[in-house]
Amino acid sequence: MMNNLYAIVDIETTGSHANANGITEIAIYIHDGHQIVEEYETLINPRQDIPIFVQSLTGITNEMVLKAPYFEEVAPRIFELLDGKIFVAHNVNFDYSFVNHYLKREGFNLNNKKLCTVRLARKILPGLPSYSLGKLSRSLNIKIENRHRAAGDALATTILFKMMIDADEHQYIDEALNAKAKEEALPPYISRLQLDGIPRQPGVYYFKDKKDKIIYVGKAKNLYKRILSHFLNNNTHKNKQDFLREIRKISHQVCGTELQALILENIEIKRLWPEKNRAAKHPEKRYALYTYEDQNGFIRLNIGKKNKFIKSVCLFKSIAEAQSLTRQWVQRFNLCNKLCNLQTTEIDCIGLQNETCFGACNGKEDFNTYNLRVNKLLEELVLELPSYMVIDQGRNKFERSCIVINKGVFYGMGYINGQDLPADLEIAKTVVTPYPSYLFIEKIVSDYVLTNPSKMFSLN
Incomplete structure (x- = not known):
C-alpha cells in the first residue's frame, strides 16, 4: 500500500450533479502514504451563475470566478496530476463523477481506482457520532481552514486519510483497492458485506432511505447482479445522483421465478407507492359486469368500475370493451337493453323495434322466462373464464412455485412441497397467498402460459 500515490481531491460546484452543473474550484493533494508530495488548487469559471445558497455556503461568488480559467484550460494539468493515482475523496463518487465528466468532454480518459474516506472511516474508525467531514474532523481534532472551500476540505481529507492509514490494522484500505470488490461504486451507506448477503436468485428488492422508508422497488432475475448494476452505472444526471445518495438500506424477497418476481414487483409498487418508482404507479381503471335483482324479480346487468368489495361476473380492460361485449350478449341472448343499462332513456327499448327484446321492459315477458336466458349467459361466461395453476421451479430444489x-x-401465488399438485381450485387457493389482481399481472401470466403450455395445469 505504501508504494501507491494517492490524489486526494475536493471540488466545489454549482449544484449536485455533473450533467447540468459546473465545477467552481478544485484542490488536489498528491500523497505518497507518508506525506504530501505535490499540491494544486484553482478556481474555475463554470460558465454559469452560482446559486445564491451555494455562494453563501462556499463563499465563492460569481465575481471571484469571472477571471478564473475555464475547465478546458486546466484539464491537461488536472489529468496529469490524477492519471495513474488512486483517487481519494470524502464521498468519492460525487467528486469523481464531476471530474470524470468534464475530463471526458476534453478528450481525457480517467480510469482510476477510488477510495472513499466516508466508507473507510466507518470501518477503520467505528463508533463515531457522524461521518460527515465537518463532524468527523471535530471528533478527531482535525482543524479545517476554509470549510466548504476545496483546499480546506481537501487538506482535512488528507490529514484524515493519513490517520486512517496509520490506524488500518485490518487492512481495509488494501481490501477496498481490490479491483474485484468494486466497493467504491456503492453508495456511502451500503457496505460490501450487505451486498454480498444478497442471493443470486430471482426476487424483489427494496431501497430504503435514512428513515427506513422504502423509496424504490425493483425486480430481478438475479438479485445480486441487478442491485449492483444500479451502483456501477455512474450516471451524472441529477435524478440518479440524488437517488444514490438517498439509499441507506437494502432488503429483498426471493422468488422462485422471474415471473413471480415481476408479479410481486407490480403488487408492491401499488401497495407501497415508492417515491422513485413511476411507471407502475398509475392507478389502474378497470370495469366489471355486476348483476342484481330488481323489485320486479328481473336479473339486471350493470357495468361499473371495479370494486373489490362487490362480487363481479367478469372484468374488462375499458368501458368501451365492456359496452361492446354487453351489446353482443344482449343480442345473442335476446336480453333487454334497458334491463342491461345500455339504454337509460324513457322511450321504448330499441330491442323491441328489431325484435331482439321480447318485452321484459314493458310487461310482455315475465321475469322467470327472462331470467332463464340471463342465467344461461352467466353460466357461459363463468365456463369461458379459465381456472388454472402455473407450476414452475421454487426457491430451492425441495419446492415448486405455484400461481393460481x-x-x-x-x-395468488406461493409454493408447494413435493410432486403432488392440488386436486382442485379450492385446494389450490389454500396453498398460495392471496394478492390483489391487476390487468398487467393477468396479461403477463396469460402470455407466459401461451409460450410455456407445459407449466399450465387446468383447475376447471
Whole structure:
C-alpha cells in the first residue's frame, strides 16, 4: 500500500450533479502514504451563475470566478496530476463523477481506482457520532481552514486519510483497492458485506432511505447482479445522483421465478407507492359486469368500475370493451337493453323495434322466462373464464412455485412441497397467498402460459 500515490481531491460546484452543473474550484493533494508530495488548487469559471445558497455556503461568488480559467484550460494539468493515482475523496463518487465528466468532454480518459474516506472511516474508525467531514474532523481534532472551500476540505481529507492509514490494522484500505470488490461504486451507506448477503436468485428488492422508508422497488432475475448494476452505472444526471445518495438500506424477497418476481414487483409498487418508482404507479381503471335483482324479480346487468368489495361476473380492460361485449350478449341472448343499462332513456327499448327484446321492459315477458336466458349467459361466461395453476421451479430444489388463476383473474401465488399438485381450485387457493389482481399481472401470466403450455395445469 505504501508504494501507491494517492490524489486526494475536493471540488466545489454549482449544484449536485455533473450533467447540468459546473465545477467552481478544485484542490488536489498528491500523497505518497507518508506525506504530501505535490499540491494544486484553482478556481474555475463554470460558465454559469452560482446559486445564491451555494455562494453563501462556499463563499465563492460569481465575481471571484469571472477571471478564473475555464475547465478546458486546466484539464491537461488536472489529468496529469490524477492519471495513474488512486483517487481519494470524502464521498468519492460525487467528486469523481464531476471530474470524470468534464475530463471526458476534453478528450481525457480517467480510469482510476477510488477510495472513499466516508466508507473507510466507518470501518477503520467505528463508533463515531457522524461521518460527515465537518463532524468527523471535530471528533478527531482535525482543524479545517476554509470549510466548504476545496483546499480546506481537501487538506482535512488528507490529514484524515493519513490517520486512517496509520490506524488500518485490518487492512481495509488494501481490501477496498481490490479491483474485484468494486466497493467504491456503492453508495456511502451500503457496505460490501450487505451486498454480498444478497442471493443470486430471482426476487424483489427494496431501497430504503435514512428513515427506513422504502423509496424504490425493483425486480430481478438475479438479485445480486441487478442491485449492483444500479451502483456501477455512474450516471451524472441529477435524478440518479440524488437517488444514490438517498439509499441507506437494502432488503429483498426471493422468488422462485422471474415471473413471480415481476408479479410481486407490480403488487408492491401499488401497495407501497415508492417515491422513485413511476411507471407502475398509475392507478389502474378497470370495469366489471355486476348483476342484481330488481323489485320486479328481473336479473339486471350493470357495468361499473371495479370494486373489490362487490362480487363481479367478469372484468374488462375499458368501458368501451365492456359496452361492446354487453351489446353482443344482449343480442345473442335476446336480453333487454334497458334491463342491461345500455339504454337509460324513457322511450321504448330499441330491442323491441328489431325484435331482439321480447318485452321484459314493458310487461310482455315475465321475469322467470327472462331470467332463464340471463342465467344461461352467466353460466357461459363463468365456463369461458379459465381456472388454472402455473407450476414452475421454487426457491430451492425441495419446492415448486405455484400461481393460481381463478376464472381468469389472478388469485395468488406461493409454493408447494413435493410432486403432488392440488386436486382442485379450492385446494389450490389454500396453498398460495392471496394478492390483489391487476390487468398487467393477468396479461403477463396469460402470455407466459401461451409460450410455456407445459407449466399450465387446468383447475376447471
